[in-house]
Amino acid sequence: MIVFRVDRRSGTAVYAQLVRQVQQAVRTGRLAPGDRLPTAREVAERAGINPNTVLRAYRDLEVAGLVEPRQGSGTFVRAGLARPAADLDGLRAELAEWFERARTAGLEPADIHALIADVGESHANA
Amino acid sequence: MRTPDEALAVEGVSHSYGLRDCSFTVRRGAVVALLGRNGAGKTTVLRAVAGLLRPYGGRVLIFGEPVERGLARIGYVGQQAALYPMLTVAQTLRLGARLNPRWDRAHAISLLGVGGLRATARVGSLSVGQRTRLALVLALGKRPDLLVLDEPLAGLDPVARTELIGALMADVADRGTTVLMSSHVVAEIEGVCDHVVVLGDGRVRLAAEIEPALDQHRVAAGPVRDLGVLDDHGVIELRRDGDEFTALVRAVAPLAGPVTWHRPTLDELLLAYLRAGVPQPIDEVTPA
Numbered sequence: 015m016i017v018f019r020v021d022r023r024s025g026t027a028v029y030a031q032l033v034r035q036v037q038q039a040v041r042t043g044r045l046a047p048g049d050r051l052p053t054a055r056e057v058a059e060r061a062g063i064n065p066n067t068v069l070r071a072y073r074d075l076e077v078a079g080l081v082e083p084r085q086g087s088g089t090f091v092r093a094g095l096a097r098p099a100a101d102l103d104g105l106r107a108e109l110a111e112w113f114e115r116a117r118t119a120g121l122e123p124a125d126i127h128a129l130i131a132d133v134g135e136s137h138a139n140a
Numbered sequence: 141m142r143t144p145d146e147a148l149a150v151e152g153v154s155h156s157y158g159l160r161d162c163s164f165t166v167r168r169g170a171v172v173a174l175l176g177r178n179g180a181g182k183t184t185v186l187r188a189v190a191g192l193l194r195p196y197g198g199r200v201l202i203f204g205e206p207v208e209r210g211l212a213r214i215g216y217v218g219q220q221a222a223l224y225p226m227l228t229v230a231q232t233l234r235l236g237a238r239l240n241p242r243w244d245r246a247h248a249i250s251l252l253g254v255g256g257l258r259a260t261a262r263v264g265s266l267s268v269g270q271r272t273r274l275a276l277v278l279a280l281g282k283r284p285d286l287l288v289l290d291e292p293l294a295g296l297d298p299v300a301r302t303e304l305i306g307a308l309m310a311d312v313a314d315r316g317t318t319v320l321m322s323s324h325v326v327a328e329i330e331g332v333c334d335h336v337v338v339l340g341d342g343r344v345r346l347a348a349e350i351e352p353a354l355d356q357h358r359v360a361a362g363p364v365r366d367l368g369v370l371d372d373h374g375v376i377e378l379r380r381d382g383d384e385f386t387a388l389v390r391a392v393a394p395l396a397g398p399v400t401w402h403r404p405t406l407d408e409l410l411l412a413y414l415r416a417g418v419p420q421p422i423d424e425v426t427p428a
Contacts, residue, residue, distance in 0.1 A: 020331060025405050028331025055313035062305030063331045064171055065313035 015052055016045055018061050028063060032071035040080060040091060043102050051081060051089040144204075147286055147318040148189060152198035155184050160342040161198070166320060166335065170349075171312060173329040174322040176339030177414060182322040183219070183290055185339070189320060190216035190288045202286060212241060215279030216288045221271050225264030229257050229274060233281070240282045248281030251307060269300035276304060280311055287311075289321040293328055305332055326410050338413040346413045350406065359408055361386045362399035369399050377416040388412035 016039050020028055039045040051072065054065040072089050075081045083089050116126045148166040153159065159181040166172050176182045187193040188200055191207040191214065202210030223232060229252065237243040252259070257270055257277070266274065272292060279287060287308070293301050309332070311317050323329060329336065336353070338346040346353070360370065364385050370378075374390035388404060404412070 022327040022330045025407065027406070055310060058309035058313045059306045062302045062309055064309055064334055066334055067331050 015050065018052075018057055018063075020061050020063060029067050029071040029074070032057075032063075032068065033074050036071075036075055036080065037078075042106075045091050047091050049091045050087075051091070053088060146201075147203060148320065149201040150185065150189065150198070151201070153185065153188055153195045153200065154197035154342075155181070155188070155193070155195045157181060157184055158342040159184050159195070162339070162342065162344055163198075164337050164344050164347040166318060168318055169312075169316040170335045171319045171333045172321070172335040172337060173333035174320060174337050174339065175324060175326075175329075175410060175414065176322075177324070180339040181342055182339060186216075186288050186290050186320065186322055187218075189286075190214055192216070210286075212282070213285040214288060215282050215284030215286070217272070217275045217279050217290065217292055219290045219294065221275035223263045223271060223275060223278075225262065227263050228259065229261050229263065229266075230259040232263060232274060232278065233259075236278045236281050242283045243281055244283050245281070247283070248277050251277045251280055268295045269297060269304075272296060273300070273304060273307075276307065280307070283315075285318060287317055287319045287321075289319065291322050291324075293323065293325070301328075326407050329410075330406055336410065338410065340414065340416070345416065354403060354406065354409060356390060357404050357409055358389055358391045358401045359386065359404045359412075360389055360391075360399050360401040366399055377412040388416075 016036065018032055018035055020031055022028070024031070026034075036045065036051065052060075054068040054072070057063055057068045058065040072081065072083070076083060076089075080092060081089050082092050113126065116129070121129070145168045146165055147168045147170070150162060150164050153162045157179070162181070162185060174182050174185065184193065184195075188195045189202075189207065191200075191211050200207040202213060207214075224235075227235065233245070233248055233252075236248065237245060252274075257266070257274060261270075263271065263274065272295075276289075276292065279289075289308075292304060292308075296304065305328075308319065312319065319333075321333070333350065335349050336346065337344060357376070362369075362385065364380060364383050367385060370387055370389055376388040376390065378385060378387040388408065391401075
């Protein structure tokens, strides 16, 4: 089950952080169709978040079509969003290798993320 | 006007220490942050709400009744936790059971377990975090409908903070408990509180639900010569830096002219209200 990490000093609203973490987990396959999200109470207790904030994030995800509530049993990742064709494991392994190289070359995590964002942006604009 | 979903009404409360005509209401199930600079009167308001202090003027209603009649429904944790250092944790809970008609022993014990508090430990030997935890267990063991917390997180390490807020938020999820907590750390409020009350100069400067309040304000920035575009908007706080200004305004429409504007972050909104004096016309505001 997904474990939320909340950074209260990031300037990003907490519900937006929850939304982004679910989106990311679905995109990378860490959350698969049919997986249950933790209940608002579980997140409230573990992460110290207002349960209404969690519910608001789940509503946003539902409107975006990423999750669906099922009466009495919780909130689930919707089917049909996975990308089975993509070789996620292979790509992940290569990226992990690349990360290792970047660290060995002396880059800090922040440098690495900046580099990835930069390359990503120039690709998106190409 | 009284509404049945009102948990708390503070009506025109005045006291020494500069608290003047302080009024706000809290609806059932809200988690409210009470903010103000040092000496703004946060503790006085909280003590009046908890029935520990009788204000010189005004009154406090708990679920529509005078606070004296609602004491059993209130859980209060002050800055100095009112605990007896000679007692053990178990003895402290027994005292809690004797003093509170609505005491829920099983609940209190389950909360102790989460915090890793040993029943045989003496209160005097506990760390600050453990003592705050025990005070919160006492307050939650009462099964309160309204929890009043005076800077509950002060002096706690990040792990203890998350644990304590976690216990609190679980209670909100389970029972819809109404919470009023003071703080002066804006980052503690994000994602925890859904309403905010800002005190300044002994009065309430802002009492609002957080998300709509963010929607209803804008941060505007631009050259000082274009200050005129703010004329039709309520200016909460204005700061000048050379030829440039930054202002928090009550506005939703785009502002005209070469002025940029954006929806404030919670930080920007609260800091502006904390810094601001009583809202004044622009020409009376002195540059920072």
